[in-house]
Structure formats: structure tokens, C-alpha cells
Amino acid sequence: MSGNGISEQTTCNKEKLQNSLELPSPGLMTDLRKEGEDQATNNEAPETQCVNEVLGRSTSAPAHSLWSTEASGSVRLRIDELCPQEPITVHQMFMTSVQKYGNLSALATKRNDKWEMITFSEYYYLCRMAAKSFLKLGLERFHSVAILGFNSAEWFFSAVGAVFAGGLMTGIYATNSPEACYYVARDSRANVIVVENQNQLDKILQIKENLPHLKAIVQYSGQLQIKMPNLYSWEEFMGLGVDISDKTLDEVISSQKPNQCCVLIYTSGTTDTPKGAMLNHDNITWTAHHASRAGDMQPAEVKQESIVSYLPLSHIAAQIYDLWTGIQWGELVYFAQPDALKGSLIRTLREANPSSHMGVPRVWEKIMEKIKEEISHCTYIKKKLVTWAMSIILEENQRSPKHEEKSFLFTLADALVMEKLCAEMGFSCCQKFFSGAAPIGSDTVMFFLGLNIWLYEAYGMTESAGPHFMSGPKAYKLPSCGRVVPGCRCKLANIDADGVGEVCFWGRNVFMGYLNMEEKTMESLDEDGWLRSGDFAKMDEEGFLYITGRLKELIITAGGENIPPLPIEEAVKKVVPIISNAMLIGDRRKFLCMLLTLKCVINLDTMEPTDDLSLEAVEYCQQLGSQATNVSDITDGRDKVVNQAIQAGIARVNAKATSNAQHIQKWTILKKDFSVSGGELGPTMKLRRPIVLNMYHSEIEAFYKE
Template structure:
């Protein structure tokens, strides 16, 4: 049989026999919810390799991937067309089979975003494998857990630092045959010892026709209802669970998101890949949605979240952007700092312009008509704020999406004034990506309506309609690999996935999220309190505050831990002692003129906090300026006026000596606050609040 015959024989809609909608094995298929109502009801089951092939053939000459390559053309940048993208993936698929990737086993990828990540993903999928991304910040033991759980037979690592982790654990992973290092420098054992290779050496090999035939036969055996990807959830307790997503789940979620997007220019969309590809949001947005639109993905460098992201935006000129709230917070901090250095007259003009733009945006959001006068004012004001978008490299961006953590009203309004309305999204690994996609924004308090083909229901709502958000649809995950009990807890027999999130549906069907069931604080008096709402109220009253953590589970009253806004090291991300400009301005209004946090908190010497013990010691030694304490207390009292009940009023607070960050451990890989880490780190400070 020749190549053409083999390709024509591939049945993308083939389904493996299945008796259940769930599975916890890489070797089983699941039933699909086919024939549901809606625009996607007739979407046939499709494998990811088939989706990839169709995109590459449709957009063969369009640019697919762009990355910085020192010494390359176009001032150090390389661009790959979809036709060449497909060729690279085929070579990598052959490489992986030759390296020992078994069908229905996993390829572990321990690397920052790069073109090789994309090649390896589709190469593994074509070879009948499963993709398991690993956060580069994971410890060697955490990496071992992922590779062991995912039944990995091959692992790809970024560099020598990541290779060292694999070197330490490989002997404890009997199924793992080969480790491939993408980028140098290389240790002496690479390409010398069996099982350790460089990417370049394997890519240079010429593979026999028999291996190509094996690849096509493997691809012909892939079923759309089998597992394609494992997303490891970053839970607050215990080791991460492996979320199993089928080919059909990912294809369906991508198609549903596509239906929600507006003003798509097929073959001319541009995205920047910088969020971890081991997370479902980056997978859907960077890889599959870009491919669906024939778009071009530009890769940011490893320091993107430490300050170099704007450099990539200026190069790529993205048309769509997704970022977790912390990314937009960083932009806001940068812009506020730049504005603080401007002349008073310029600051006044910019403030007025932002106000006019925000009013125009709100009128549009509310569905009201614009008068000729207001439209003229907006036209002039938009010319004033446009250079800010240009400075960020976002002047061509048509959609700004954010999710993964709470988004403050203050931040939404700030970007509204820059003609950058943030559409808040809601999604989970367990739903294959998006649940809601707020592209056509109708309000600033919700996450928008459910995507096409997904049912959303509030289970056991209280008198106000608040309860657990549950969803059912074709994109729901298969199960947690090897954990049937956990799977049954998440998905019930009726097909409803229990999210663990609290919220309600407004009168228009928009999903409004109020917190997490696991984060729910139950006071000693028995009142259930979602912390996020109260934390955001306090931050709204105190612009100097960076982080607020509500405490009070099984306690008589509520308290909070508070950190102030400071600068951070652009290379390491470690919070510094220097206060941010907006914090200094706020302090000046209190007749306080400190510029360093240590001075403000009464701690001798520059704040250097290399570990948790040092941070705790500093927290216990705080003797803050009385005016600062009085101002914070006044802000909390103002926030308390909006409390739903007396039990939801904050009684005491304590300051802690630095902002939360990845480097200091309070933020996880997707920049969510790890509450249990904060509670453990400052346990002694918390106990003081209850004496």
C-alpha cells in the first residue's frame, strides 16, 4: 500500500467501542454526546491529526509559526509556513517512534513554549501517543509523578537544567526509554549514553520507508474518542490529578470557541504563545484556535512574564490576546509607573481621555446608542490613548480575554479607558478548555454565556440563586487517569460535571462566579463565606494593596493578611523593597514619604527574604507607621459597609512583608494564589490575630 492509499484509508471519525461516558485508562474509549442540539450538533468526531492535516492543506502557504533565532534572516526571526510545519511534524513523529514512543503511552514535555513543543505534540498524536505537558518549574519528584502517572515512554526536556531532573529520576521510571534535550549546552552523556539524545541529532536522521508506513498505520488506528492529552491539575492538596481529554473533546471545544469569536480573518490572525503549554488555556488558544483560523503563532522568550512580553508583542502585533489577570496587572503597573513620570498637564489630558473612552465603551456594553457629540468626543479621546496600545504592541488586537483567577473591577475599568475591554472567560481543564467566552461583552461583572453545545446549571441554589456551577457537554473530560473514585466524584451518572466553583446565572444567562467550594470559609457561627468578594472589596478601597487573603475558617470572626505594592526584579520576579509609584503617591496623601517597604513597616535594613523563614521573621517584626495602619483600617471599614452580613465584616488585619509571586511560592504556575501555602507560611501571624 502506498502513502496515498494509506492516507485515504485514515478514518478520522472512527470510534473505539465504549459503554460509558467516562474512562480512567489510556487504552479505552468513551461514548460521545453526539446529536445534541445547536450549530455543532452535526460535527463529526474528528482526531487531532486529521484537524491538523486539514489546516495545513488549507493554509499551506500561510505563516504558521514565528520565533527568534539569533543569526537567522529578518533580523533574527524565523517563520515557518503551514506546509513546512506539516513536514516538521512528520519528521518528529518518525523520530518519536524510533525513540521508543509506544501507542497509547505518553510523551512528556518539560519545556518552555517553543516550536519544538508544537512539533512534538502533533508528532506524538500522529504516532498514536498521548501528550503530557509538565511545568518547567516542577521539582524532580513532581516530574517523576507526571511521567509515572502518564505512562510515559519518551520525555522531551528544554535544556541542561531540566535534563538534570530527568537524570536523577530516570532509573525509577522503568517505562521511560528515551530523554531528548531540545537546546544546549549539552552534558557529555547526551548522544553518548543510550537513552539520552539531543533533538538536533535525531532530527538529522533519515528514517526508513518502513517506519513511515508504521506511522501511517498507527495514525489509521487512532480513534476520536480516545485520550489525546493529559492536563495535570495543580491542586492545593496532594499530588496533581491527570485530566484525560479525548481528541473529540479538544476539537469540539475549539470549534465552539471559534463560533463565539467575531471579525475573524482566516489566514491573517496572529497570537503570541507565552502562557504554560502544560495548561489547557494555552493549548486551546495558542495551538488549536490559531490552527483553526490559519493564524500565525509567535513564541515569546522564557522571561516573558518577567518583563519581555511587550518586546514580543511589538514584533508580532497580535490580533487576539489571552492572559491571566496577573499579566494585565503587570501591564497596568507599568503604565501607571510611566504616567507618574509624565508632566501634570499630560497626565490631566490622559485622565480625561481615558474617562471619555471608558464612557463610550460602557455605552456600547449596555447596548445604548451613541450620540454624534459623544462619538466625536470618543474619536478625539481614542487618539490620545492609542499610543499606549502601540507602546504595548497591542494596537492591532481585536479581542482581549482574561480568566483563570478573579478580575477586579478596578482593572477592568482601567483597560476600558484604554480601549481594551477585557472579556472575562471561565474554563477548566475538565471541560477541555472554555466554559464561557465573553467576547460580546454585555456587562463587567460576569464571565459571559456558555459556549455553544455546553449546558450549564446551578446545582442546589440557595435563596439568592447561588450554588455550585455544573456543566454537561461533548467537551467534558474522560476522567482522571487511574482514579475512578475521583472521577465519579467529579462526573455523576447523569453526565453533569461538578466544577467546585460557586456562582449563579443572571437574568440573561451569564455565568457569575463568586468563589470556590474548597475555598469557602465556614465561620464558627456556621456562615458560608466566599473569600474573593470580600478581598476585592478591600482592594477597591485601598489602591496601595497588592494582595488580600481572607482568614476565618472555623473562627469567631474574619481577618485578612495584606501586602502592599512594591517593585519586583525583572529577571527573577522576586519582590523588591522599593515601593511602586502609585503606592508612594497614596502615601504622600497621608503625609508619609517613605519610598521603601522596610522603612514603612519599621523593619531595619533592606528587605531581603530568601526563604519562608525570613519572610515570617520579617512579618512578626513589623511595626508599621501609625498613619498607614489607620488608613488601612479606614479602608477596611469602608469595605465592610458593603458586606452582606455582620459575619462577613473583617475585624482585624496584619501586614506581610512582600507581594505574592512565583519566585516566593505564593502563586502557582498559572499565577493563581496558593492559599494553603500562604496560610502555612504565616500561621504564627494569623494566630496573633485571634488572641
């Protein structure tokens, strides 16, 4: 089997591939495109026309409700005057893309220092092969194929193949423990689990006897180290379905309806038990089309976008951005190495030169810290030049929109410094930069704005199939997370005197419900079907949204004061730059306290925080007159200079508080930073507050001892 997942037997020339896929002839495809263009003025997209002609219109399954908690359930689609588009299935979306982009490169995998690429036609064919193999293994309708591993072409083939075969594609976070894997696999009734390597396989072997629906395990990377029944290598798996006919698969595909579930996204459990959010075909295809256009992603016939896939595909943000939008618009997806977040991501970015890039806030923070470290090693003259250039660019970017003509000084600063710096990061061709999955700090946004990198924030939920609000070239205002995606709606519920209310969503992207959790589903949807976000926000007269806090994170003190912790935590991190993480404590307590961690060096092999302070933290200490180089030099009040500086910073934050109840009365520095491996952070670097409360119970109780 070759490195890109295509065996010698399945490698096809264009003519053979076209015949095996039963695609329309090139002439027919041209006629259909032209017909689509002619009818575009009738408010129906050309790609919808093409799908209708080749595959027939999709009809939704009978449904009477906007929600369902059954895997086999169907829902009423939220089609209205804002969202009149014809609903389509994932297969119809993919077929349309193959017709338009079949010969374009779709996926790029690096093996033996060489990038190997496959086209969209080959991509589609391999997904069909995977679907046939799933059917051969006995995948039942609306049972899941669970995928456990790092991003790869095989991950994509498994995901799309599972949907084609009538199953539910279900990602499992690669960092999950065996117990967490068991929860997802059992809850989703997994018939097949696809794992990356021996490490991930070991987790499943520990739990497989307790998974009543499990029929097979497939390993897609590395050689099988053991032989056992119903365990297959990727090569073996892809050959299983050779005797499943195209007709058999097509019958399964044609039975699928846009309002039926095809994807399960499990919430990461940062605030509650993980829940399986059910997304239907229309959730996926509508969001991939419309939300991405709000972010200015271009279709390949205009310009082929390229991206690097490295964030967890089990999370909705990466899955929509990398997988489904990639299919929709004909993007070229480069797969990063498994150690991307240990340092190899920059190297991949330099080689791929993506046109668009997305990161969670912690990734952007790490890039910022890396850039600051590189600048600190520059000569005095070069350091002054970079500082000058960043100040010029930041000032002008704050004053005028991105698309407006810039001054000569701005152009000079960008050409002399920033273009070279962007090239070093692999961003020389990158035009769009996105941040999502969690709120991003204003200091990070401002730092990148000084590099002439505009970070577009996307705001949404797993339950909204990703972004519901988007910033972009035409919708940018700090510190807002943008405007509502066209075609979607929003409202603020229970607005207070300051104009703050709970954000509620409506649109084709809103999920079906939580699998087997009717009570939780009804907590998330109000009586009219609006999705409650649990986030508090205010909206300005231009429709820009500003998040102010989260309902489940809201601290209600013993005195009844409602306090959103996030703004206070961000304020402390901003005034005391040595702080890495800050968590406010005080729910049902007499006063507020705070847990603090310091910026430190990360062990790239284990991803564990070390005792060594980061270069930025060491420089901060030196500016104060401290010689501290380790976290342990500062904890327990050992370094009076640094501790006094932290206290002074917190005093400045307290001075700006709206009431005495919002003052931080006590704080402590923990002995190590928060991390994914330590359990304090989720897979997307979100703070897992309930976990932290349990882990540091003794430190918290010490605050409140008389």
C-alpha cells in the same frame, strides 16, 4: 540544523514536500473545497466533508460510559441536537488545515534578531518527523511524552508528534521542582521526556532512575553539556526516525479514534494533589473549533489571526488558545522569549503586532501597573490629557456596546491618546483581548475599558478543555464572564434563596476522567455525567454568568456561616490600592482575619518580590503624607499613617458586609509579596491557599491567641 528546526536534509520545496506528505493534488483539494461548499447547506462543515473524502470518516471506539480513568479507555461522546458535528481526530484537524492553509506561515521564532517562519505544510511535516522519532525511541501506545520547557516551535512539534505517534502529550510546568516533575512523569508513564535546556535537564537527571517507563530524554535548546546513553539533542532526535516508513506512522494514526485519550493536562495542585485530566481527540478538536468561534477568532481564509505564545502550555488555557486553535484556524503563532514575563513581552508584542492576545489576570495587572508608571512620568499637561481621554472613553464604553457608533469626543480622545498608547504596548492591530485561568478584578477591567480595550473573560476548567463560558463582541456584560459556548450546556445545582448555585457543565469539551483516579473522577461527575465545577454563581435572564465564590475556597466559620472569600478579598484590594494580595482566613474559626501583601518592585532576574515599594504604592503613601519607600517601612505597624489608611479601608469593606460574621476583625501585612518562586502562587498566578496556610501558620495562629 537551522534556527527554525528544519535541517538542510529536511528542508523541502513545495513539490517535494507535497509528495512526501502524500497530500491530495492542488486540483483535488480545490474540487474538495468546492464540494464542501456545495454541501454546507446540509449542516455539515466543508472541512468535515474534506476530511471524510481524503481520510475516511472517523468511527469511535466501542464505549458504554461517559467517563474512564484508564489511559487506553474510550468514552461515549456527548453528541446530541446541540452538538451534532462529526467527531474528528487531531490528525484529521491538522490535515484539513494543511489542505486549506498549507502555504501560509504558521510558526514564527526569533533567532539572531530575525523572525524565522515555517508554513503549515512544513509544520505538519516536522510533526510527522517527530512522531517517527518517538516511535523509534519506543514510545508505546497511551504512554506519555512529557514536555518540560518554555513555549517554542519544538514544544509544538513534540506535542503534536506525540499524538500522531499514539502517545499522550503531557506538559510539565517549567517552574516545577524535580519532585513535582517526578510525580507527573511517573503517573503518566512517560516513555520520553523533552526538556528545554540544561536547567530543566538537571531536574530530570535527579529523578530518572526512579522512572520505570522512561526510555529517552531529548533537549531542544542549547548544546548538550554531557554525553550519556539515551540523551539526545534536538538535531539527533529529529534524525532518529528516518527509517520509520510513512506507512508505519499512518497505520498508527489511522488506528486513533476521536473518543480516545491524546492529551493529559495536570491540574496545578492549588487546592489538592495534581490530577491528570484525560482529554480525548474530540475534546481538543471540538473545543478548538467552537469555543474559539465564540471568542470571534477568524479562520485564515477570512483573515489570518496572529498571536504571541508566552503563557505556560502545560495549562489548558494557553494550550487550546496557542496550539490547537492555531492549527484549527490557520493562525500565525509568534513565540515570545523565555524572559517574556521579566519584561521582554512588550517588545515581542510590538514586533508581532498580534490581532488577538490572551493574559491571565496577573499579566493584565502588571501591564496596568506599567502603564500607570509610564503615565506618572509624563508632563503635567500630557498627564491631564491622558486622564481626560480615559474618563471620556470609559464613560461612553460603560454606556454603550462596543459596536455602537461613538461620539466625536470619544473618537477624538481615542485618536489623540489611546491609539498611540496601544501602539506602545504592541496592540495597534489587536482587536480581541482575553483574560482567563482565574477571576479578574473589576478595577483592572475598568482601567482597560478606559483605554478602549475590552477584556473578554473566558471561564472554564482543565476538565472542560478550557472555556465553557465566553465573553465576546456580542456577549459582553460586566462583571459577567459571558454566556455558555454554543453547543455546550450548563445548569446551576442546589440553588439557594439568592439564586446562587454550583455551576455544572455538559458538552463535547467535558473530559474523560482523571488518570488512575476513579474516586476523584466520580467526585467531579454527577450520576448523569454533568461536570461539577466547584464554583458558585448566579445567572441572569439573558444567560450571563456571574461567579460568586468557590466551594473548595468557601470558609465555614465556627458559627456555621458560609463565606466566599474572593468578593471580600477583591473589595479590600479595591479600596486600598497599595494592597497586592489579600487572603481571607477563618475556616472553623470564631472570626475572620486577613493576610495582606504590598505592591512592590519585582527582581526581573529572579522574579522574586523585593523590599522596594512599587511606584504606585510610593505615590499612594505620599498622598497620605507618608515617606515610606520600602515594604519594611510599613510592616509591624511602623508607619502609622499607612496602617491607619488600611484599617479605614477595611472598615469601609466591613460596613458593606451582609452580616457581622463577614467582618474582618484582624489583619497583618506580610514581609514580602506572594510569588510563583515563593510558592504562594501557582504557574498561572492563582493563589495556592493550602500552601499559604502552611507557610504562614504562625502568623495565622497569632490572630486567634487570647
